[in-house]
Amino acid sequence: MANQTSPARTPQDLNEAITGGIGDSPLRPDGTLKVSGEYAYSSDLWAEDMLWGGTLRSPHPYARIKSVDIGAALKHPGVYAVLTHKDVPGENIYGLKVSDTPALAEDIVRYQGEPVALVAADHPETARRALAKIVVDYEVFEPITDPERAAHDGTLPKLHPEHPDGNVVRYQPIIKGDPEAKADVVVSDVYTLGMQDQAFLGPESGLAVPAEDGGVDLFLATQWLHVDQKQTARALGLPVEKVRFTMSGVGGAFGGREDLSMQIHCCMLALHTGKPVKMVYNREESFYGHVHRHPAKMYYEHGATKDGRLVYVKARMYFDGGAYASKTPVVVSNATSLGVGPYEVPNVKIEGWGLYTNNPPCGAMRGLGAVQPAYAYESQMDKLAKALDMDPVRLRQLNAVEEGSTMHTGQVLDSPAPVAELLERLKNLPLPPENRTGPADVRTLPGGLSNTSHGEGVVRGVGYSVIIKNVSYAEGVDDYSTARVQLQAIGGEPVAMVHTAAAEVGQGLITVQQQIARSELGVERVNIHPADTNVGDAGSSSASRQTYITGGAVRNTCEAVREVLFDRVAQRFGENPTHLSLTGGKVVSAATGFVADLIDVLGDDVIEETREYHHLQTYAMDPVTGQSRRVHVQHAFSAHRAVVDVDTDLGLVKVVQLDCAQDVGKAINPDAVVGQIHGGSTQGLGLAVMEEIKVKDGKIRNPSFTDYLIPTILDTPPMTVDVIERADPNSPYGVRGVGEPPTISATPAVVNAIRNATGLNLTHTPVSPEHIAGVQP
Numbered sequence: 001m002a003n004q005t006s007p008a009r010t011p012q013d014l015n016e017a018i019t020g021g022i023g024d025s026p027l028r029p030d031g032t033l034k035v036s037g038e039y040a041y042s043s044d045l046w047a048e049d050m051l052w053g054g055t056l057r058s059p060h061p062y063a064r065i066k067s068v069d070i071g072a073a074l075k076h077p078g079v080y081a082v083l084t085h086k087d088v089p090g091e092n093i094y095g096l097k098v099s100d101t102p103a104l105a106e107d108i109v110r111y112q113g114e115p116v117a118l119v120a121a122d123h124p125e126t127a128r129r130a131l132a133k134i135v136v137d138y139e140v141f142e143p144i145t146d147p148e149r150a151a152h153d154g155t156l157p158k159l160h161p162e163h164p165d166g167n168v169v170r171y172q173p174i175i176k177g178d179p180e181a182k183a184d185v186v187v188s189d190v191y192t193l194g195m196q197d198q199a200f201l202g203p204e205s206g207l208a209v210p211a212e213d214g215g216v217d218l219f220l221a222t223q224w225l226h227v228d229q230k231q232t233a234r235a236l237g238l239p240v241e242k243v244r245f246t247m248s249g250v251g252g253a254f255g256g257r258e259d260l261s262m263q264i265h266c267c268m269l270a271l272h273t274g275k276p277v278k279m280v281y282n283r284e285e286s287f288y289g290h291v292h293r294h295p296a297k298m299y300y301e302h303g304a305t306k307d308g309r310l311v312y313v314k315a316r317m318y319f320d321g322g323a324y325a326s327k328t329p330v331v332v333s334n335a336t337s338l339g340v341g342p343y344e345v346p347n348v349k350i351e352g353w354g355l356y357t358n359n360p361p362c363g364a365m366r367g368l369g370a371v372q373p374a375y376a377y378e379s380q381m382d383k384l385a386k387a388l389d390m391d392p393v394r395l396r397q398l399n400a401v402e403e404g405s406t407m408h409t410g411q412v413l414d415s416p417a418p419v420a421e422l423l424e425r426l427k428n429l430p431l432p433p434e435n436r437t438g439p440a441d442v443r444t445l446p447g448g449l450s451n452t453s454h455g456e457g458v459v460r461g462v463g464y465s466v467i468i469k470n471v472s473y474a475e476g477v478d479d480y481s482t483a484r485v486q487l488q489a490i491g492g493e494p495v496a497m498v499h500t501a502a503a504e505v506g507q508g509l510i511t512v513q514q515q516i517a518r519s520e521l522g523v524e525r526v527n528i529h530p531a532d533t534n535v536g537d538a539g540s541s542s543a544s545r546q547t548y549i550t551g552g553a554v555r556n557t558c559e560a561v562r563e564v565l566f567d568r569v570a571q572r573f574g575e576n577p578t579h580l581s582l583t584g585g586k587v588v589s590a591a592t593g594f595v596a597d598l599i600d601v602l603g604d605d606v607i608e609e610t611r612e613y614h615h616l617q618t619y620a621m622d623p624v625t626g627q628s629r630r631v632h633v634q635h636a637f638s639a640h641r642a643v644v645d646v647d648t649d650l651g652l653v654k655v656v657q658l659d660c661a662q663d664v665g666k667a668i669n670p671d672a673v674v675g676q677i678h679g680g681s682t683q684g685l686g687l688a689v690m691e692e693i694k695v696k697d698g699k700i701r702n703p704s705f706t707d708y709l710i711p712t713i714l715d716t717p718p719m720t721v722d723v724i725e726r727a728d729p730n731s732p733y734g735v736r737g738v739g740e741p742p743t744i745s746a747t748p749a750v751v752n753a754i755r756n757a758t759g760l761n762l763t764h765t766p767v768s769p770e771h772i773a774g775v776q777p
Contacts, residue, residue, distance in 0.1 A: 018584060021519035022733060025671035028511050029528075030504075041249035042221040045207040047276035051080055053262070053269045054127035054279070056117040056134050057288055058109035061143040061358040061698025062159075065107055065116065065136060072133040073119060078126040080273045082134065083118040087268065090237030096227065096259060096363070098169070098325035100160055103235045103264045109138070110159055110323035111360055112699050113288025120269040120277050143358035143698035147320040148297055150355040159323065159356045169321050169354040170329040172336045174626025176408040177347035183303025183311035187383045191300065191376040192764045194692035195320075196293035198365055199710045202251020204261040204289050205280040208270035215242025216267045221250040223257040224540035225501045229533050235264045236271065243267070247531035253505035254683070255364030256290040258540055259326050287703035291326050291363030292693055294319040294354075296335075296372035302380045308390050310399045312347035313340045313408075317373065319354045319362075326363030328354035333475055334369025337409050337621065337631045341377040342419045342468040343399040348408040350626070358698045364542055366683060367744040370469045375765055378465040378748035382755065392752075393423050393464055400466075410627040413635060415736075416726035422639040422661040423466055425722050432643055432657045432718075434460060446645055446652035449714060457649040460656070461757025465748035466639035470632035471737035472545035475620040479545065479633070480612050482536025483513075483553035484529075487521060487561050488606040489599040494585050496521050496558075499529035502538035502550040507739055508672040509546050513554050515668055520558035522582030523598065536612065544636065544737025547668060552613030552732040560609035569601055616730055634728055638662035638741035640681065640749035643717075646757045651769025653689050653754060655715070658746060661722040665736030670723070677721050677742045684746025686711045689754075692766050 020026035033039035070082040085092050085104040095101050105116050117134050121127040144156055150167040158166050165171070206220030215238060222228050225245045233243040250257070262279040269277040281289050299316040317335055321328035336352040365371075385392035400419035406412050442448035445455055473479035484499040496517045504510045514526040531538075538550050566577040569587055579590045587595040615633045622628065643657040660677050667673045690709040694701040702708045727734025747765060755762045758772060 018518045018522055018524060020515060022515050022668055023670070024515065025669050026511060026515065028508055030510065039249055041202050041251050042219065043202060043205040043280045045219055045248060045278060047207060047209060050276045050278055051120045051122060051269070051273060052124040052127050053266055053277045054119045054124070054131050055115050055265060056131045058105065058112060058114045058116055060109060060138055060140050061112045062141040063109050063138040064141070065105060065109065066139055067137045068117060069135040070117065073130040076126070076130040076133060078122040079119060079130045080122070080275070081120040081269055082130065083268055083272060084116070087272065088235055090235045092235065094231040094235060094260060094264070095324065096326055097329050101324040111358055113360065114323070115265065118265050118269055120273050145357055145359055145698050147355040147357055148318045150357055151318055151353040159358070167356040169325050169356060170332045172332050172352045172621060172626060173624065174336050174348060174350040174408055174621070179347065179349035181303065181312040181347035184306045185384065185387050186301065186303045187380060187387055188301035189380070189383070189761070189763055191298045191379060193296045193372045193375055194764070194766060195295045195360070195362065195695060196365060196687050196691050197287065197693055197708060198254035198256035198290070200252030200254055200256055203281040203283060203286040206262055206266050207276060207278045208266040209276045210270045210274055213242060215244065216270055217244045217246065218263060218267055219246050219248045220263060221248055221257060223253050223503050223505060223542055225503065225531060225533050226537040227540065228260060228263050231260055232263045232267055236267055245533045247503055250503065250505045253541065254366045255368060255542055257505070258364040258542055259291050261289045283705060284703045287693070287700060288360070291361045293365040294321060294328065294331050294362040294372065296320070298372065298376045300376045300380050302384050304384055304388065308388050308395050308398050310343055310345045313345050315339055315350045315373070317352045319352070319372070320357055320359055321354050322357055322359045322361035324361045326361055327368060328362070331369035333621065334470060335373050336626060338370050338468050338470065339373040339377065340408055341374065342401050342417065342466055342637055344401055344405055345408060359695055360693070360700060366680065367469065367740045368543065370467065370744050371687070371747065374465070374467045374744045375748045375751065378467070378752065382463070382752045393427050396464070396466055397423055409621060409631045411630050411632065415634065415728040415730060416663065417635065417637060418663050418724065418726050419466055419637055421724070422637060422663065423464065425661040426464065426639050426641040426659055429641065429659050429720055429722070431462070444654070446647040446654040447650055452650060453647050453652070458645050458647050459757045461644050461646065461753040461755070463642045463749045463752025463754070463756050464639070465745045465752060466637065467741060467745040469544070469636045469737070469741045469744055471634040471636050472543050472548060472615055474618050474632045476618055478614065479539055479549060480614045481538040481550040481553040482610065482612050483550065483557040484535050484608065484610040485517065485554065485557040485561050486606055486608045487565070487602065489602045492599065493525060494523045494598040494602060496523050496526045497529055498526060498554055499535045500538045500550055500553065501531050501533060501535050502546050503531060503541040505541045507541065507546070507676065508669060509541065509550065511672065512547050512551055512668050516551055516554045517558055520555060521562065523585055536610065544740045548634070548731055548735050548737060549613055549615060551668070551735065553611060555732050556611040556613050557609050560611050561607050564607050564609065565601065569595060634731060634736060636663070636737045636741045638745045640742070640745040642749040642753040644750065644753040644757060646754055646772060648758060648772060651771070651773035653767070655685055655717045655750060658685060658717050658750070659720040660742050660745070661724065662741055663724050663726050663736060664738050665728045665731060666725050666734040667723060668733065668735060673723055673738050674721050676739045678719055680739060680742030681719060681746040682711050682716050684743040685715070685750055687766055688747045688750035689766050
């Protein structure tokens with residue numbers, strides 16, 4: 001017996017801690033490889049006898065396909081296949097929320113860049129030349145590009161005639177209290193937000209390998225393996241079990257990989273040719289090949305008492321979903337249900353529309369549906385503070401929600417909501433010095449690195465914001481994750497293997513799964529199985545949900561493994577299972593101390609269990625009133641303070657400091673939490689001052705990183721991050737979603753700071769030099 005043959009254990013031995021568990025910050029297993037350039041991404045995949053796939057895309061936003069001539073392309077040397085919609089073996093339709101998107105366009109193209117034909121060839125240059133030989137005859141139509149008009153003008157063509165509501169994907173009102181309430185002080189304005197790109201590092205790519213059973217294996221970069229698998233299998237006309245997906249290295253996602261891109265196309269070419277086929281988009285094609293953040297137009301009106309108490313909020317919001325629905329219904333849900341911000345408001349009337357247009361398709365992006373209204377309602381709070389001659393932080397604290405508050409949807413906040421505390425912590429952080437005592441270092445000035453300014457006309461501003469964001473899926477979606485865990489002895493030590501389909505897209509999920517397994521099973525060595533569709537669904541890596549939901553699944557499965565193990569110990573050693581715990585590779589009893597080494601209990605056996613984790617049930621909003629007992633699983637809160645210097649002559653902005661205070665519930669990995677907040681803040685900064693896909697008449701004008709600007713290290717300011725942990729009693733370990741909130745609150749804080757510096761109204765984001773210099777309104 002193990003407790004007879006093992007050497008005596010001292011109290012110090014029994015208290016050995018597992019390093020790298022919950023609350024620690026172990027190094028990421030992929031970290032060194034990524035920073036050294038050795039990490040293999042999906043675009044690095046290779047197979048013997050591999051072909052290259054390419055896509056022919058529509059140059060028109062809206063047109064009828066009169067004919068497609070593929071003859072010359074088929075005759076081109078080195079070409080193995082040229083496919084059109086006629087070659088789609090299954091149903092030529094897919095979609096995340098609404099099945100409205102063809103795998104390959106049939107008679108109508110609805111946006112510039114819509115896939116029309118595919119080529120497989122022996123070299124990427126051969127594929128490119130063959131694509132150029134495909135002749136498509138189009139009858140071009142005038143595109144529908146104004147989402148507000150699409151909402152109300154019944155004379156416009158229906159882009160999807162089968163859709164019952166014309167060009168309206170979803171309309172959602174929310175009514176609370178008296179929609180005609182009056183107030184002492186009223187501020188109103190119309191806000192617009194441009195189309196933002198996820199701008200991830202790795203373009204869309206994958207490798208499809210035909211299988212002997214008539215199926216196909218696809219190795220790819222995605223955010224949701226199982227939903228990709230189901231949509232692809234439907235288009236291929238194959239049973240789901242014959243379409244097997246395995247996660248490959250993902251170079252960022254931010255929502256842009258939730259929708260299909262090359263999945264169906266790559267598999268079609270592989271099955272048609274009987275050879276492995278690789279597809280990799282270049283950067284320009286990537287701009288056309290994935291969804292973007294929904295542009296929005298928002299009419300807001302706030303009313304308050306003379307002492308600053310909010311009386312009512314009215315809002316009308318229009319979201320441009322582009323040619324296909326994608327996540328537009330969810331954007332409307334999130335925007336309306338979060339549309340007053342983290343504030344107590346007795347009277348609310350909100351209306352939200354998500355529309356079909358011939359603009360580029362829009363879908364998921366970090367902060368889904370919460371980014372747009374946050375920019376508007378936080379601009380309104382600053383303008384209201386000015387009208388009241390009140391400190392903007394004080395106004396926000398006066399109206400802040402707290403635990404027990406009722407949202408305008410009727411949902412009660414049943415976990416901590418430290419909104420006022422976050423603002424107070426930010427306000428107490430030291431401000432950066434203004435450096436007015438001597439000659440300014442030009443490198444610290446707006447445009448200073450280009451030597452455009454030496455401080456003339458530079459003014460400083462400070463802006464605040466605080467936001468609310470939902471975590472995980474909502475409105476009745478059965479959101480869950482599955483985990484399989486094995487525990488066995490390998491090489492003289494206990495080893496856990498965790499297998500989920502959860503997508504590691506850069507957020508550090510692999511490390512989190514290891515930390516949970518280490519803490520729950522008391523073992524040092526935890527291996528993570530590559531994510532694939534050979535295990536149950538884990539849902540999407542989006543909505544700040546994976547640590548919560550997949551973390552919960554890993555915890556539940558580890559508990560099941562531990563239960564089997566403890567039953568074995570109870571039978572073998574006569575110990576009470578309820579007294580047992582695992583630590584440092586040992587089984588310990590609270591009553592008797594050390595019981596056995598884990599490897600001795602395991603022997604040659606493998607304990608394997610599979611479990612799911614489901615969050616609290618949610619319910620759909622009423623289609624007329626928007627009321628619901630629980631729209632969202634959980635809410636997260638973050639606040640930012642931005643300090644900016646603005647050159648009012650040149651219209652240039654330098655963000656001097658961008659500080660964040662955020663409630664994370666429980667920091668499973670504190671370093672990773674700070675990293676997520678840094679990254680989210682920078683992405684929000686980009687939307688505030690530079691990131692916008694320019695679309696005119698339905699056509700993208702800047703599909704490259706030459707003209708679509710994102711922040712570099714030189715644009716990223718110092719950040720103080722104040723992380724607080726107010727545990728949510730309903731979530732595993734008390735965690736709260738982390739990744740999205742800082743993106744949402746950073747944008748309005750920066751714009752509010754620019755407004756504070758310049759006195760300008762600033763109703764569009766990103767704020768451009770033309771807006772500041774007075775060339776544009």
